[in-house]
Amino acid sequence: MKTSAIIPVKSFSKAKTRLNLPQIQKEDLCIKMFDEVLRTISNCKSIDKILVVSKDEQAMKLSKQYNTMQIFDHETGVNDAMDLANQYLIDKKYDCSIIFPQDIPIMKPSDIDNIFSFFKSDMGVIIVPSRQFNGTNALLQSPVGIMNTQYDRGSYRYQLDAAKTATKNTSIALIRRIMLDIDDSSDLSLMLNQNEKPDFCKQIINLQQS
Numbered sequence: 369m370k371t372s373a374i375i376p377v378k379s380f381s382k383a384k385t386r387l388n389l390p391q392i393q394k395e396d397l398c399i400k401m402f403d404e405v406l407r408t409i410s411n412c413k414s415i416d417k418i419l420v421v422s423k424d425e426q427a428m429k430l431s432k433q434y435n436t437m438q439i440f441d442h443e444t445g446v447n448d449a450m451d452l453a454n455q456y457l458i459d460k461k462y463d464c465s466i467i468f469p470q471d472i473p474i475m476k477p478s479d480i481d482n483i484f485s486f487f488k489s490d491m492g493v494i495i496v497p498s499r500q501f502n503g504t505n506a507l508l509q510s511p512v513g514i515m516n517t518q519y520d521r522g523s524y525r526y527q528l529d530a531a532k533t534a535t536k537n538t539s540i541a542l543i544r545r546i547m548l549d550i551d552d553s554s555d556l557s558l559m560l561n562q563n564e565k566p567d568f569c570k571q572i573i574n575l576q577q578s
Protein backbone atom coordinates (compact mmCIF):
# COMPACT_ATOMS: atom_id res chain seq x y z
CA MET A 369 0.00 0.00 0.00
CA LYS A 370 1.44 3.35 -1.10
CA THR A 371 0.86 5.89 1.67
CA SER A 372 1.28 9.63 2.10
CA ALA A 373 1.05 11.90 5.12
CA ILE A 374 -0.59 15.26 4.43
CA ILE A 375 0.20 18.33 6.53
CA PRO A 376 -1.82 21.49 5.79
CA VAL A 377 0.20 24.40 7.19
CA LYS A 378 -1.35 27.74 8.09
CA SER A 379 0.94 30.73 7.69
CA PHE A 380 3.01 30.97 10.86
CA SER A 381 2.26 34.68 11.20
CA LYS A 382 -1.48 33.93 11.46
CA ALA A 383 -1.36 30.85 13.67
CA LYS A 384 -1.84 30.30 17.40
CA THR A 385 -3.77 33.46 18.23
CA ARG A 386 -4.90 31.93 21.55
CA LEU A 387 -1.37 31.51 22.86
CA ASN A 388 -0.32 34.14 25.36
CA LEU A 389 3.09 34.74 23.80
CA PRO A 390 4.71 37.63 21.89
CA GLN A 391 4.16 37.33 18.15
CA ILE A 392 7.77 36.42 17.35
CA GLN A 393 7.70 33.64 19.96
CA LYS A 394 4.44 32.28 18.54
CA GLU A 395 5.95 32.14 15.08
CA ASP A 396 9.11 30.47 16.40
CA LEU A 397 6.98 27.96 18.28
CA CYS A 398 5.03 27.15 15.11
CA ILE A 399 8.25 26.58 13.20
CA LYS A 400 9.67 24.30 15.89
CA MET A 401 6.44 22.30 16.16
CA PHE A 402 6.20 21.87 12.40
CA ASP A 403 9.83 20.79 12.23
CA GLU A 404 9.23 18.20 14.96
CA VAL A 405 6.12 16.87 13.20
CA LEU A 406 8.08 16.55 9.95
CA ARG A 407 10.92 14.81 11.76
CA THR A 408 8.55 12.36 13.42
CA ILE A 409 6.68 11.44 10.24
CA SER A 410 9.89 11.11 8.24
CA ASN A 411 11.05 8.47 10.75
CA CYS A 412 7.83 6.46 10.43
CA LYS A 413 8.08 3.22 8.46
CA SER A 414 4.36 3.33 7.56
CA ILE A 415 4.66 6.53 5.48
CA ASP A 416 6.17 6.57 2.00
CA LYS A 417 6.06 10.32 1.41
CA ILE A 418 5.04 13.57 3.11
CA LEU A 419 2.89 16.13 1.29
CA VAL A 420 2.86 19.70 2.61
CA VAL A 421 0.10 22.10 1.55
CA SER A 422 0.81 25.74 2.38
CA LYS A 423 1.59 29.20 1.10
CA ASP A 424 4.03 30.01 3.91
CA GLU A 425 7.55 30.44 2.49
CA GLN A 426 9.23 29.35 5.74
CA ALA A 427 7.10 26.21 5.88
CA MET A 428 7.98 25.31 2.31
CA LYS A 429 11.68 25.98 2.87
CA LEU A 430 11.76 23.87 6.03
CA SER A 431 9.81 21.00 4.51
CA LYS A 432 12.30 20.71 1.63
CA GLN A 433 14.84 19.48 4.17
CA TYR A 434 12.64 16.39 4.60
CA ASN A 435 12.28 15.70 0.86
CA THR A 436 8.55 16.39 0.90
CA MET A 437 6.12 16.86 -1.93
CA GLN A 438 4.74 20.40 -1.87
CA ILE A 439 1.56 22.10 -3.03
CA PHE A 440 0.98 25.84 -2.85
CA ASP A 441 -2.49 26.91 -1.76
CA HIS A 442 -4.23 30.19 -0.97
CA GLU A 443 -5.33 29.35 2.60
CA THR A 444 -9.02 29.26 1.80
CA GLY A 445 -9.51 26.50 4.36
CA VAL A 446 -8.30 23.04 5.30
CA ASN A 447 -11.00 21.32 3.25
CA ASP A 448 -9.83 23.14 0.11
CA ALA A 449 -6.25 22.17 0.95
CA MET A 450 -7.40 18.56 1.24
CA ASP A 451 -9.06 18.70 -2.17
CA LEU A 452 -5.75 19.82 -3.69
CA ALA A 453 -3.81 17.15 -1.84
CA ASN A 454 -6.27 14.38 -2.67
CA GLN A 455 -6.23 15.15 -6.38
CA TYR A 456 -2.43 15.20 -6.40
CA LEU A 457 -2.18 11.87 -4.58
CA ILE A 458 -4.82 10.23 -6.77
CA ASP A 459 -2.92 11.36 -9.87
CA LYS A 460 0.27 9.90 -8.36
CA LYS A 461 -1.58 6.64 -7.60
CA TYR A 462 -1.33 6.70 -3.82
CA ASP A 463 -3.60 4.22 -2.07
CA CYS A 464 -3.90 5.79 1.36
CA SER A 465 -3.43 9.15 3.07
CA ILE A 466 -3.22 10.28 6.67
CA ILE A 467 -3.72 13.93 7.58
CA PHE A 468 -1.93 15.55 10.51
CA PRO A 469 -2.02 19.13 11.80
CA GLN A 470 1.20 21.08 12.24
CA ASP A 471 0.86 21.38 16.03
CA ILE A 472 1.10 17.86 17.49
CA PRO A 473 4.84 17.79 18.29
CA ILE A 474 4.91 15.06 20.96
CA MET A 475 3.61 12.46 18.51
CA LYS A 476 6.09 9.62 17.95
CA PRO A 477 6.63 7.34 14.93
CA SER A 478 5.26 4.40 16.90
CA ASP A 479 1.97 6.29 17.36
CA ILE A 480 1.57 6.54 13.59
CA ASP A 481 2.47 2.89 13.12
CA ASN A 482 -0.21 2.04 15.71
CA ILE A 483 -2.87 3.76 13.60
CA PHE A 484 -1.91 1.63 10.62
CA SER A 485 -1.88 -1.50 12.79
CA PHE A 486 -5.59 -0.88 13.49
CA PHE A 487 -6.31 -0.74 9.77
CA LYS A 488 -7.25 -4.20 8.51
CA SER A 489 -8.88 -3.38 5.18
CA ASP A 490 -8.20 -1.74 1.83
CA MET A 491 -11.08 0.66 2.45
CA GLY A 492 -11.96 2.69 5.50
CA VAL A 493 -11.36 5.68 7.76
CA ILE A 494 -9.65 6.05 11.14
CA ILE A 495 -10.01 9.26 13.16
CA VAL A 496 -7.90 10.39 16.10
CA PRO A 497 -9.71 13.25 17.87
CA SER A 498 -8.11 16.02 19.88
CA ARG A 499 -8.01 15.50 23.65
CA GLN A 500 -10.99 17.88 24.08
CA PHE A 501 -12.86 15.95 21.35
CA ASN A 502 -13.36 19.20 19.45
CA GLY A 503 -11.00 18.60 16.54
CA THR A 504 -9.40 15.96 14.34
CA ASN A 505 -5.70 15.32 14.99
CA ALA A 506 -5.25 12.44 12.55
CA LEU A 507 -7.43 11.23 9.71
CA LEU A 508 -6.55 8.10 7.77
CA GLN A 509 -8.39 7.54 4.49
CA SER A 510 -8.20 4.58 2.16
CA PRO A 511 -8.65 5.04 -0.71
CA VAL A 512 -7.44 8.64 -0.88
CA GLY A 513 -10.35 11.09 -0.81
CA ILE A 514 -12.94 8.51 0.24
CA MET A 515 -14.81 11.14 2.30
CA ASN A 516 -15.59 14.84 2.23
CA THR A 517 -13.59 16.29 5.11
CA GLN A 518 -15.35 18.57 7.60
CA TYR A 519 -12.53 20.55 9.20
CA ASP A 520 -14.49 23.80 8.97
CA ARG A 521 -17.29 22.49 11.19
CA GLY A 522 -15.21 22.76 14.36
CA SER A 523 -15.73 19.26 15.72
CA TYR A 524 -14.48 15.78 14.98
CA ARG A 525 -18.09 14.60 15.37
CA TYR A 526 -18.96 16.16 12.01
CA GLN A 527 -15.88 14.45 10.59
CA LEU A 528 -17.07 11.18 12.06
CA ASP A 529 -20.51 11.57 10.47
CA ALA A 530 -18.90 12.32 7.09
CA ALA A 531 -16.70 9.23 7.42
CA LYS A 532 -19.65 7.00 8.31
CA THR A 533 -21.51 8.33 5.28
CA ALA A 534 -18.58 7.27 3.09
CA THR A 535 -17.86 3.85 4.60
CA LYS A 536 -19.10 1.50 7.29
CA ASN A 537 -15.47 0.74 8.11
CA THR A 538 -14.95 3.81 10.32
CA SER A 539 -13.05 3.74 13.60
CA ILE A 540 -11.90 6.10 16.34
CA ALA A 541 -8.40 5.65 17.76
CA LEU A 542 -7.52 7.31 21.08
CA ILE A 543 -3.76 7.85 20.93
CA ARG A 544 -2.69 10.14 23.74
CA ARG A 545 0.31 11.85 22.19
CA ILE A 546 -1.49 12.54 18.91
CA MET A 547 -4.50 13.90 20.79
CA LEU A 548 -2.45 16.73 22.33
CA ASP A 549 -2.39 19.69 19.95
CA ILE A 550 -0.93 22.98 21.14
CA ASP A 551 -3.62 25.65 20.84
CA ASP A 552 -3.36 27.62 24.07
CA SER A 553 -1.16 28.10 27.14
CA SER A 554 -2.73 25.21 29.05
CA ASP A 555 -1.83 22.83 26.19
CA LEU A 556 1.70 24.16 26.18
CA SER A 557 2.04 23.71 29.95
CA LEU A 558 0.69 20.16 29.74
CA MET A 559 3.18 19.29 27.03
CA LEU A 560 6.11 20.65 29.02
CA ASN A 561 4.96 18.93 32.23
CA GLN A 562 4.63 15.58 30.47
CA ASN A 563 8.10 16.05 28.93
CA GLU A 564 7.58 13.26 26.40
CA LYS A 565 10.37 14.65 24.22
CA PRO A 566 12.92 16.25 26.58
CA ASP A 567 15.11 17.78 23.87
CA PHE A 568 12.15 19.37 22.12
CA CYS A 569 10.63 20.58 25.39
CA LYS A 570 13.95 22.14 26.34
CA GLN A 571 13.89 24.07 23.05
CA ILE A 572 10.43 25.41 23.88
CA ILE A 573 11.43 26.42 27.41
CA ASN A 574 14.43 28.27 25.99
CA LEU A 575 12.16 29.96 23.47
CA GLN A 576 9.83 31.17 26.22
CA GLN A 577 12.77 32.56 28.17
CA SER A 578 14.31 34.37 25.23
